[in-house]
Amino acid sequence: MSNSTRCAACRYLRRCCEDCMLAPYFPSINPERFACVHRIFGASNAARMLQQIPVEQRRQAADAIALEAYWRVQDPVYGSVGVISMLQREISVAQRELAETQAQVSMYTAQVQSQSNQITQVQYLVDNAHLIPNQPPIHGLCQPPDIP
Amino acid sequence: MGGNSPCASCKLLRRRCTKDCIFAPYFPSDDPHKFAIVHKIFGASNVSKMLQELPVHQRADAVGSLVYEATARLRDPVYGCVGAISYLQNQVSQLQMQLAVAQTEILCIQMQQEPPLAEQKMEADDKSFVINNNLTAMPQLLNYASSSNVAQDPLKREFLWT
Numbered sequence: 001m002s003n004s005t006r007c008a009a010c011r012y013l014r015r016c017c018e019d020c021m022l023a024p025y026f027p028s029i030n031p032e033r034f035a036c037v038h039r040i041f042g043a044s045n046a047a048r049m050l051q052q053i054p055v056e057q058r059r060q061a062a063d064a065i066a067l068e069a070y071w072r073v074q075d076p077v078y079g080s081v082g083v084i085s086m087l088q089r090e091i092s093v094a095q096r097e098l099a100e101t102q103a104q105v106s107m108y109t110a111q112v113q114s115q116s117n118q119i120t121q122v123q124y125l126v127d128n129a130h131l132i133p134n135q136p137p138i139h140g141l142c143q144p145p146d147i148p
Numbered sequence: 149m150g151g152n153s154p155c156a157s158c159k160l161l162r163r164r165c166t167k168d169c170i171f172a173p174y175f176p177s178d179d180p181h182k183f184a185i186v187h188k189i190f191g192a193s194n195v196s197k198m199l200q201e202l203p204v205h206q207r208a209d210a211v212g213s214l215v216y217e218a219t220a221r222l223r224d225p226v227y228g229c230v231g232a233i234s235y236l237q238n239q240v241s242q243l244q245m246q247l248a249v250a251q252t253e254i255l256c257i258q259m260q261q262e263p264p265l266a267e268q269k270m271e272a273d274d275k276s277f278v279i280n281n282n283l284t285a286m287p288q289l290l291n292y293a294s295s296s297n298v299a300q301d302p303l304k305r306e307f308l309w310t
Contacts, residue, residue, distance in 0.1 A: 040194065041194065045191050045194075052225060068228055072198075076202060078213045081213035091236065098247045101247060109257065
């Protein structure tokens, strides 16, 4: 296999392997991807893990292994566990914010409903004012004379 | 550990466990399974290199996370930890969506409660009264309707006008 057609794994390991099983998943255009995998898992471990997986799922598995290796290189202590912790914190914060916001929505809705009820009551009184019997004269106000 | 009882890693690797064995503090002999899974996924030499590159006070946490990742990968050989991360990312997205909806609801309620000053002014017969007493409120209403907050947030705009 010529230099230009070797996969990233074979180029990194300086070998010539025509039937390299890592070739489909570690193309030569992205050498850093394999470098991370090799550093964290090792080429033989990675190849063995992929071999134990059905062919149709190997691409996803290779991507997942590459991601885990990348996160471990970025964070040598916690790796992808650090990402999980960060997401769990985000979820906790978002849940709290959502609960507070939904409580505000309930409060505003109750206020609007209360105002709407008051307006309805006032409108009812206005509409039915003609049904209210005459009130006794209020002291001090000028009243028209009684018509015999 | 030391000359008496080899650590789990040295037992598995069948080698002499020296007093400065890097694995001994983290892989005691009473839990052989822990080192076995880490060795299966990462390899003993890779784990040794990783631990050597870390300060001593961080090695216990590193071993803990390696054991977690190795366990996850044994349970799910295709996605490993990435499966859990993908699930959590979906949860975060859903919560953010729900939060945006709730915040838009508040916005709608607040807008409904705004007194419709423009309409009242147009219905008034005495326009001079309107001009003299309510002119300062009009710019506020117009500015609110065309505020950058509403215009630039596509998610809020979408929910506002559906």
